[in-house]
Amino acid sequence: MGWADPKGMRSRMSAAADDIRADAGQPVIEVRDVTVRFGGVLALDGVSFDIRAGAILGLIGPNGAGKTTLFNCLSRLYTPSSGDIRLLGRTILRQPAHKMAGMGIGRTFQNVASFHNLTVRDNVRVGAHSASRSNVASDALRLPSARRSEREIDRAAQELIDWLELGEVADRLVAGLPFGWQKRVELARAMAAKPKLLLLDEPAGGLNHDEVQELGGLILKVRDEGDVTVLLVEHHMGLVMSVSDRVVVLNFGRKIAEGTPEEMQKHPEVISAYLGGGDE
Amino acid sequence: MSTSEGKMSDLGSSAPWPAGAAARPKVGARTIFFGLLLLVAVTLPFISKNFFIFQTTVVMVYAIAILGLNLLIGVNGQFSLGHGAFYALGAYTAAILMETFGLHYAWTLPIAAALCFVAGFLFGLPALRLEGVYLALATFALAVTTPQLLKLSPFEGFTGGVQGIVITKPGAPFGLPLNSDQWLYFLTLAIGLLLYWLVHNIVHSRTGRAFMAIRDNPIAASSMGVNTSLYKATAFGVSAMITGVAGSLGAIVIQFVAPDSFTFALSVQLLVGLVIGGVGWLPGALIGAVFVVFIPNVAEEISKGLAGACYGVLLILVIYLAPQGADGVIRAAVDRFKRLL
Ligand SMILES: Nc1ncnc2c1ncn2[C@@H]1O[C@H](COP(=O)(O)OP(=O)(O)OP(=O)(O)O)[C@@H](O)[C@H]1O
Ligand SMILES: [Mg+2]
Numbered sequence: 186m187g188w189a190d191p192k193g194m195r196s197r198m199s200a201a202a203d204d205i206r207a208d209a210g211q212p213v214i215e216v217r218d219v220t221v222r223f224g225g226v227l228a229l230d231g232v233s234f235d236i237r238a239g240a241i242l243g244l245i246g247p248n249g250a251g252k253t254t255l256f257n258c259l260s261r262l263y264t265p266s267s268g269d270i271r272l273l274g275r276t277i278l279r280q281p282a283h284k285m286a287g288m289g290i291g292r293t294f295q296n297v298a299s300f301h302n303l304t305v306r307d308n309v310r311v312g313a314h315s316a317s318r319s320n321v322a323s324d325a326l327r328l329p330s331a332r333r334s335e336r337e338i339d340r341a342a343q344e345l346i347d348w349l350e351l352g353e354v355a356d357r358l359v360a361g362l363p364f365g366w367q368k369r370v371e372l373a374r375a376m377a378a379k380p381k382l383l384l385l386d387e388p389a390g391g392l393n394h395d396e397v398q399e400l401g402g403l404i405l406k407v408r409d410e411g412d413v414t415v416l417l418v419e420h421h422m423g424l425v426m427s428v429s430d431r432v433v434v435l436n437f438g439r440k441i442a443e444g445t446p447e448e449m450q451k452h453p454e455v456i457s458a459y460l461g462g463g464d465e
Numbered sequence: 466m467s468t469s470e471g472k473m474s475d476l477g478s479s480a481p482w483p484a485g486a487a488a489r490p491k492v493g494a495r496t497i498f499f500g501l502l503l504l505v506a507v508t509l510p511f512i513s514k515n516f517f518i519f520q521t522t523v524v525m526v527y528a529i530a531i532l533g534l535n536l537l538i539g540v541n542g543q544f545s546l547g548h549g550a551f552y553a554l555g556a557y558t559a560a561i562l563m564e565t566f567g568l569h570y571a572w573t574l575p576i577a578a579a580l581c582f583v584a585g586f587l588f589g590l591p592a593l594r595l596e597g598v599y600l601a602l603a604t605f606a607l608a609v610t611t612p613q614l615l616k617l618s619p620f621e622g623f624t625g626g627v628q629g630i631v632i633t634k635p636g637a638p639f640g641l642p643l644n645s646d647q648w649l650y651f652l653t654l655a656i657g658l659l660l661y662w663l664v665h666n667i668v669h670s671r672t673g674r675a676f677m678a679i680r681d682n683p684i685a686a687s688s689m690g691v692n693t694s695l696y697k698a699t700a701f702g703v704s705a706m707i708t709g710v711a712g713s714l715g716a717i718v719i720q721f722v723a724p725d726s727f728t729f730a731l732s733v734q735l736l737v738g739l740v741i742g743g744v745g746w747l748p749g750a751l752i753g754a755v756f757v758v759f760i761p762n763v764a765e766e767i768s769k770g771l772a773g774a775c776y777g778v779l780l781i782l783v784i785y786l787a788p789q790g791a792d793g794v795i796r797a798a799v800d801r802f803k804r805l806l
Contacts, residue, residue, distance in 0.1 A: 260688050286690030300681035303674070311678045315690025317671060321699050324670035325663040331670060338671065378690060
């Protein structure tokens with residue numbers, strides 16, 4: 186578990202940003218007493234926390250702690266059995282999953298979930314779906330409104346491709362790309378909807394050391410330039426501790442601690458959850 | 466992030482992907498090819514016998530039906546073993562409107578299109594809950610029910626029961642110097658080109674990308690804001706509409722509809738045509754249709770008694786030689802041609 190040199194990476198990457206942003210903004214998301222049950226398994230048990238605008242919140246915890254389940258609640262793939270989730274003060278729990286992107290919640294997936302038979306560019310274009318309008322008739326007949334919307338989508342996709350340096354693979358099928366590239370495509374795709382909150386589920390999974398370093402920079406770049414709040418689930422402690430403003434720790438579906446990265450590294454319950462592995 | 470490009474490129478070169486996997490023939494070459502094809506298509510009815518014109522028209526009708534099926538299966542990833550039902554709906558709509566209500570055949574096409582869109586959309590809605598083999602079963606049920614429904618005595622007044630309906634062959638309008646076969650050929654060609662243009666536009670649009678996103682990863686699609694239920698039902702509707710228009714044209718061209726022309730075998734034929742042409746490749750519909758219309762004749766030439774078996778052997782042969790359909794063969798040929806140059 187690399188708890189390696191968070192200070193060093195941190196000061197290199199985000200010193201200025203986190204001084205300004207930590208605890209400064211309004212909560213973008215409020216998670217309140219969220220409980221999720223799968224049959225007998227209590228995947229989430231009364232979890233509450235806020236994420237402030239412009240922050241990067243790290244969400245950590247051992248395997249099976251409920252991190253992905255929480256993500257799936259935030260993107261409305263699961264409905265909590267109790268509790269509430271509010272985006273900018275309004276509950277999201279009455280909206281269908283496909284409304285989330287338009288409301289400002291974008292995400293990447295733990296194991297990449299690209300549209301693998303589409304090109305990188307088309308993946309990013311699909312990401313812009315919620316930010317554009319058309320219907321099957323206007324698209325089939327190439328009505329002026331559809332052509333205009335298509336031009337806007339193209340422009341947005343090209344900007345993202347340039348911004349995230351995907352130019353050299355832009356017109357390749359995602360299926361043929363190495364894993365690291367696919368993850369970057371997913372990030373571009375999620376950003377195409379111009380989210381307020383970006384959910385990243387283990388973006389470092391399957392990446393090598395250098396790529397993880399790059400990813401840390403990329404996450405900060407996306408937050409700073411893309412004007413987005415980030416919820417980061419990650420097992421790579423070096424990465425979490427270096428980019429997060431705050432960290433929430435889950436274990437067996439319950440929040441066992443919350444605080445700054447420094448506080449979490451000294452927290453006895455956190456250390457025992459990771460080292461002991463048992464039920465505290 | 467100055468290092469990122471270099472790092473990612475290293476990764477790229479260490480895991481090579483097939484060269485030109487996403488490459489398609491150049492636009493220029495493609496335009497020339499399709500231009501020539503169109504030229505041949507336009508001159509063909511003036512240099513061929515009427516029966517060959519008729520057969521080619523039937524090929525185009527099947528190509529349209531397969532095009533519709535391709536939008537559903539190849540583009541949207543929903544399976545249908547029952548598209549013969551929508552073909553039948555289009556065919557009977559045209560036949561009944563013309564023969565019972567005396568409507569001009571040109572009017573029957575948009576009406577059949579609308580009806581088949583609604584039927585497909587409505588069938589697509591409950592089918593949303595079904596995936597893979599279950600959807601295959603539900604559409605299979607649709608295919609086997611259709612000929613039975615068409616034979617039912619309460620509808621006999623409209624459908625003509627087992628006898629079916631004979632349709633009067635329309636001649637060329639506006640005093641055009643064309644015989645009936647030539648006229649129907651051009652009508653089918655024009656409508657086929659129109660529908661091809663519409664489907665092509667859809668595939669290269671926001672709607673089409675939503676269809677393909679659902680095919681590749683429905684959960685990710687919905688997280689990107691795609692209303693998967695709406696788009697899946699829409700894909701079903703448009704697909705049924707196109708196949709239904711083919712049915713109407715088929716009825717007018719063949720001048721006859723009867724329940725036994727629209728059995729499960731028709732749905733399977735459309736599927737065979739789709740696979741032969743290449744799933745997801747739109748021009749493949751024409752190649753698939755040529756196979757579906759002419760290969761049974763070839764099989765019969767080989768052996769009258771064993772025509773079915775010959776057809777089966779030919780089919781297996783083609784599938785082995787071109788496992789990805791005509792699409793794969795043409796792409797490989799274009800790649801090789803490029804390497805030669
Ligand atoms: N769809 C589901 N049906 C039943 N149980 C589930 C489902 N999804 C998650 N679970 C269970 O809920 C618990 C939490 O799983 P979750 O995937 O949220 O963990 P995680 O923190 O993301 O773990 P990891 O770090 O391994 O990704 C686990 O016990 C898991 O088996
Ligand atoms: Mg997980």
